[in-house]
Every structure is written in C-alpha cells, then in structure tokens.
Amino acid sequence: MALTEISPDTLPPRSHAAKRMSVLEAATFVFCREGYAGANIDMIAAEAGVSRQTVYNHHGDKEKLFIAVVRALTERTNAGIFATLATFPDQPEDLNSELVDFAIRLNGNCICNGDGKFLRKLIEMEGQRYPELFTGWREDGPSKTWAALAARFARLAYSGYLDIDDPDIAARQFLALINADLHVSMALGDKLGKDRIRESATNAIKTFLRAYGKRYPA
Amino acid sequence: MALTEISPDTLPPRSHAAKRMSVLEAATFVFCREGYAGANIDMIAAEAGVSRQTVYNHHGDKEKLFIAVVRALTERTNAGIFATLATFPDQPEDLNSELVDFAIRLNGNCICNGDGKFLRKLIEMEGQRYPELFTGWREDGPSKTWAALAARFARLAYSGYLDIDDPDIAARQFLALINADLHVSMALGDKLGKDRIRESATNAIKTFLRAYGKRYPA
DNA sequence: GACGATTTGGACAATACTGTCTAAAAAAAT
DNA sequence: ATTTTTTTAGACAGTATTGTCCAAATCGTC
Numbered sequence: 001m002a003l004t005e006i007s008p009d010t011l012p013p014r015s016h017a018a019k020r021m022s023v024l025e026a027a028t029f030v031f032c033r034e035g036y037a038g039a040n041i042d043m044i045a046a047e048a049g050v051s052r053q054t055v056y057n058h059h060g061d062k063e064k065l066f067i068a069v070v071r072a073l074t075e076r077t078n079a080g081i082f083a084t085l086a087t088f089p090d091q092p093e094d095l096n097s098e099l100v101d102f103a104i105r106l107n108g109n110c111i112c113n114g115d116g117k118f119l120r121k122l123i124e125m126e127g128q129r130y131p132e133l134f135t136g137w138r139e140d141g142p143s144k145t146w147a148a149l150a151a152r153f154a155r156l157a158y159s160g161y162l163d164i165d166d167p168d169i170a171a172r173q174f175l176a177l178i179n180a181d182l183h184v185s186m187a188l189g190d191k192l193g194k195d196r197i198r199e200s201a202t203n204a205i206k207t208f209l210r211a212y213g214k215r216y217p218a
Numbered sequence: 219m220a221l222t223e224i225s226p227d228t229l230p231p232r233s234h235a236a237k238r239m240s241v242l243e244a245a246t247f248v249f250c251r252e253g254y255a256g257a258n259i260d261m262i263a264a265e266a267g268v269s270r271q272t273v274y275n276h277h278g279d280k281e282k283l284f285i286a287v288v289r290a291l292t293e294r295t296n297a298g299i300f301a302t303l304a305t306f307p308d309q310p311e312d313l314n315s316e317l318v319d320f321a322i323r324l325n326g327n328c329i330c331n332g333d334g335k336f337l338r339k340l341i342e343m344e345g346q347r348y349p350e351l352f353t354g355w356r357e358d359g360p361s362k363t364w365a366a367l368a369a370r371f372a373r374l375a376y377s378g379y380l381d382i383d384d385p386d387i388a389a390r391q392f393l394a395l396i397n398a399d400l401h402v403s404m405a406l407g408d409k410l411g412k413d414r415i416r417e418s419a420t421n422a423i424k425t426f427l428r429a430y431g432k433r434y435p436a
Numbered sequence: 437g438a439c440g441a442t443t444t445g446g447a448c449a450a451t452a453c454t455g456t457c458t459a460a461a462a463a464a465a466t
Numbered sequence: 467a468t469t470t471t472t473t474t475a476g477a478c479a480g481t482a483t484t485g486t487c488c489a490a491a492t493c494g495t496c
Contacts, residue, residue, distance in 0.1 A: 033346065035255055050443085053445080056485070062485090125339075127406050128406075131406065166421075177391055179394065210429035211429040258452085268474090
C-alpha cells in the first residue's frame with residue numbers, strides 16, 4: 001500500500017514546486033491562446049487548478065508572470081532545437097532519406113510542436129511591445145541555430161556530399177523549405193499529422209538536393 | 219507615424235466617408251499593434267482624430283469594427299498580390315533577373331509592406347478565435363495565389379524554361395525561398411531595406427533555378 | 437498530533453473599458 | 467437663412483480586471 005493514498009474522489013495534492021510549474025504551464029497556454037491583454041489571472045488560476053492568490057504568491061504580477069513564461073518557453077525551445085541539431089547526419093549513408101528524417105525531427109519536435117507554435121505566436125503578438133525580451137531569444141535561438149546548421153552543411157560539402165557556395169544561405173533555405181507550406185496551416189490551428197510533415201519534408205529535401213546535391217557524384 | 223499632415227493654420231474638414239475610412243485605418247493600426255483585446259475604442263478614436271461616439275456611429279461595436287478591418291485588409295492584400303502576379307515573366311529573356319525582379323515586387327509590395335505584415339500578424343493573433351473570418355482569407359488568398367503561381371510555372375516549364383515535376387510544390391517552395399529569412403526580422407519589427415529584400419530574392423532565385431532550371435538548356 | 441508554511445475563497449478598492457445617452461456644436465443640404 | 471444630418475464632449479451604468487488583504491482550511495514536517 002502506497003504511503004500517499006489517492007482516493008478516487010480527491011485530486012492528488014501537489015507540492016509547492018509542482019504548483020509553480022503548473023501555474024507556469026497554464027499561463028503559457030492561456031497567454032498564447034488569448035494574448036497578453038486578453039489573458040486574465042483568473043483564467044490562468046482556473047487552468048492551473050489553483051487559487052488566484054497562489055498565482056500572485058508565486059509570480060508577483062501579470063507582467064512578471066508573462067516574462068517568466070517567455071523565458072521558460074525560450075529555453076525549452078532552444079534546448080530542443082539543439083538536441084535535434086545533434087542528430088544531424090554527419091556521415092550519411094543515404095543522404096536523401098537521412099536528411100528527410102532530420103527535417104521531420106526538426107519540424108515535429110521543434111517547430112510544429114506546442115512550444116514552437118506558442119513561442120512563434122507570442123513573438124508575433126508581443127514582439128514589438130517587448131523587444132528586449134525577444135531579441136535575446138533571437139540571438140540565442142535562430143542566430144545560433146543557423147550558424148550550427150550552416151557548420152553541419154559546410155562539413156557535408158567539405159566531405160563531398162554536397163555542393164554548397166554559402167553554407168549560411170543553404171542553412172536558412174533548408175529551414176525555409178522544410179516549413180514551406182506548414183505555417184499557414186499552423187496559424188489557423190490545423191492539426192498537422194505525421195504524414196503531412198513527412199510529405200513536406202520529402203518535397204523540401206528533393207528540392208534542396210536538386211539545388212545543392214553533387215551534380216556528378218564522385 | 220504621423221496622424222495627418224496638415225497645414226498649420228486650417229484643419230482640413232473631412233467628409234462623412236472620409237471619417238469612416240479614417241476610423242478604419244486607425245483601427246487597423248491599433249488592432250495590429252495591440253491585438254483585439256488590447257485595443258480599445260478610445261485609442262482608435264484618438265488615432266483617427268474623431269470622437270468615440272463617431273466610431274460607434276459608423277461601425278456599430280468593437281467586434282463589427284474588427285471584422286470590417288480584417289475584410290478590408292484581406293481584400294486589399296489579395297488585390298495587391300494578384301496585381302503583382304500579373305507581372306510574372308511569362309516570356310522571359312533573362313529568366314534569372316526577371317524572376318529576381320518579380321520576387322522583389324512580390325515581397326516589397328505584398329508581403330513585407332504594411333498590409334502584409336498587419337494581416338499576417340492579425341492571423342497569427344486572432345486566427346484561432348475567429349476561424350471563419352480567416353479561412354475565407356485562406357481560400358481567396360494563399361490557395362488562389364498558389365494555384366495562379368503554379369499555373370505560371372507550369373507554363374514556363376511547358377515552354378522549356380524550367381524543369382518542374384509538380385508546379386504546385388514549386389510554387390510554394392518559390393514563396394518559401396523568397397521569404398526565407400525575412401519573417402524573423404519582420405516579427406521583431408525590423409525595418410527591411412530594399413537592399414535586404416533584393417539580397418534575399420537573389421539568393422532565393424539562385425537556389426530555385428539550381429533546383430528547377432533546365433539542366434541542359436535547349 | 438502539533439507546528440509553521442502554504443493555500444484557499446472571498447471580500448475589497450481602484451481602475452479601465454464598453455456601449456448608451458444627451459444636449460450642444462458643427463457641417464451639409466435645402 | 468433655415469433645416470437636417472452628423473459630430474462632439476461628457477456623463478453614465480454595467481461589467482471586468484488587477485492586485486491586496488485576511489481568516490480559515492490545508493499541507494508538509496517534525
């Protein structure tokens with residue numbers, strides 16, 4: 001018999017830290033759905049299953065809470081992107097299929113998942129109001145992502161897998177291509193299936209390799 | 219942004235219709251800057267140089283005003299895109315440079331200009347809250363844009379200028395490439411210079427033609 | 437079980453916004 | 467010049483939200 005009994009009619013109690021986290025998650029969700037102005041503390045408290053006062057106890061006021069949300073989201077998203085970047089096919093056997101799989105991982109785990117959509121929406125919504133909050137993100141996120149990806153492509157080119165003039169441009173175009181037609185659907189809230197993401201990735205890599213693949217492979 | 223350029227001694231009186239337009243413009247600006255929830259009628263009235271009551275007289279209530287804003291923006295944007303689409307190089311002498319110029323027109327006049335940024339931001343902000351409002355836009359906008367552009371590319375392929383399997387995919391990738399790295403900058407409110415847009419277009423067309431250009435031109 | 441820390445629900449003042457109403461001013465039309 | 471329409475400024479009620487305060491309930495820990 002477990003020490004902490006969970007009877008079916010009462011919700012399992014959560015610790016101090018767990019509530020802090022719960023509030024942060026709820027706030028992320030509500031801020032993204034409603035925007036900063038549209039969100040209110042009662043919604044967030046309800047969504048977190050917590051009293052309004054607890055929200056204030058943990059995070060001060062609405063603006064501090066919003067900043068905490070953006071920070072957490074930024075860090076998680078950047079971590080996810082770099083984790084996925086580490087799976088880049090450095091010594092590919094089948095370049096085409098391995099790039100497709102990489103693109104699928106990148107889209108599925110980083111760009112089309114909840115965090116990615118939330119962060120992108122928050123940036124679009126509040127980017128002008130809180131520039132300093134998001135310029136930090138840009139330097140740690142996209143800038144480094146581009147550089148890291150460019151370095152990978154440069155290596156592939158050096159190893160003779162690809163034919164690339166400017167790895168930076170290739171990296172950005174790679175990202176643009178694998179997202180090509182997903183943005184519009186995501187903005188409208190469509191549910192993107194695995195097949196849709198795979199199709200998009202396949203088309204993208206096909207074009208990418210037509211542009212940057214070795215024309216006369218050694 | 220200046221409200222109205224006026225001569226120092228006389229305020230130019232504006233007609234009924236002119237005020238309606240003025241309110242609509244101001245509302246567009248304010249809704250985009252603040253979001254639906256964050257915008258309030260007093261801001262809009264002040265921005266339009268009009269009393270609050272006049273806003274209500276012309277447009278009923280806040281939601282009706284918002285809908286009118288989206289409709290106007292959508293129509294203007296679609297019209298702009300199709301006007302630019304009409305300048306597509308159907309019988310190019312220098313395919314590369316004519317596609318670059320076309321891409322610059324498309325970006326400069328439709329996607330990176332005020333309307334384009336506003337509409338995109340509104341969709342990102344309120345797309346989930348007013349799905350019916352924007353699904354209409356998607357059908358009249360991106361869907362038709364893609365189809366029209368695909369038809370142009372299909373013709374170029376048929377005429378032997380390009381080597382394209384699937385014109386639909388080519389069209390979407392064309393659009394993705396010419397926007398590649400502009401979105402992030404725009405979301406943060408950066409001012410995009412002509413040179414930046416030209417550079418982006420040049421890189422995009424270079425890659426596009428490496429992927430879809432005739433490999434052994436006739 | 438007892439104690440200190442945390443959480444809760446509710447009340448509360450202060451502020452802000454929407455949408456309506458009015459009477460007076462301004463503009464347009466006759 | 468007179469009449470009609472539109473606009474204005476302000477007051478107004480109703481509602482919503484923020485952030486604070488507090489006493490009672492609950493939780494974690496000893």
